[in-house]
Amino acid sequence: MLRITQALAMVQNAILALSAMALFALPLITAYDVTLRYLFHAPTIWATEISIYLLQFAVFMTPGALLADGNHLRVSFWIETRTGLTRRIAETVTALAILPYAAILIWFGTSYTLRAFDRGMLSPTLLQVPLWIAYALIPLGGALLVLGVVLKSLTLWGEQDKAEARA
Numbered sequence: 001m002l003r004i005t006q007a008l009a010m011v012q013n014a015i016l017a018l019s020a021m022a023l024f025a026l027p028l029i030t031a032y033d034v035t036l037r038y039l040f041h042a043p044t045i046w047a048t049e050i051s052i053y054l055l056q057f058a059v060f061m062t063p064g065a066l067l068a069d070g071n072h073l074r075v076s077f078w079i080e081t082r083t084g085l086t087r088r089i090a091e092t093v094t095a096l097a098i099l100p101y102a103a104i105l106i107w108f109g110t111s112y113t114l115r116a117f118d119r120g121m122l123s124p125t126l127l128q129v130p131l132w133i134a135y136a137l138i139p140l141g142g143a144l145l146v147l148g149v150v151l152k153s154l155t156l157w158g159e160q161d162k163a164e165a166r167a
Contacts, residue, residue: 022054045125049125059141102146
């Protein structure tokens with residue numbers, strides 16, 4: 001069980017690192033494009049589109065990792081005041097409540113991705129990026145959200161097993 005938890009945590013940490021790099025690149029790309037546009041009157045043809053894809057990556061790929069770490073957005077006033085078994089159950093139930101949302105992301109995201117792939121849809125810009133690549137981030141993000149729920153649950157109940165073993 002520990003190996004599974006460590007493997008899931010490694011995947012989630014890698015996604016967080018990639019998302020951090022994407023978010024770091026966004027203002028650099030924007031500053032570059034603004035500089036070229038206003039100082040040299042020669043804007044790039046790629047900056048806006050690449051920025052959109054980087055932001056999509058960060059938005060769809062990180063929620064699972066944030067959930068697993070407990071850094072996701074949540075209403076915590078009730079859970080934070082609980083301890084022991086009550087808190088673990090509450091944390092697990094709230095994590096499991098995310099699964100229908102993840103299932104919707106996977107189902108509809110896969111549908112959109114396959115449709116874009118089958119139709120050969122391209123972005124309506126000069127870059128003409130195949131849209132299935134951008135759409136694929138949606139079901140991948142949903143799958144990572146499911147992994148985040150699994151990791152959160154394993155971590156919650158694995159900590160209890162360790163505490164009971166020490167006692």
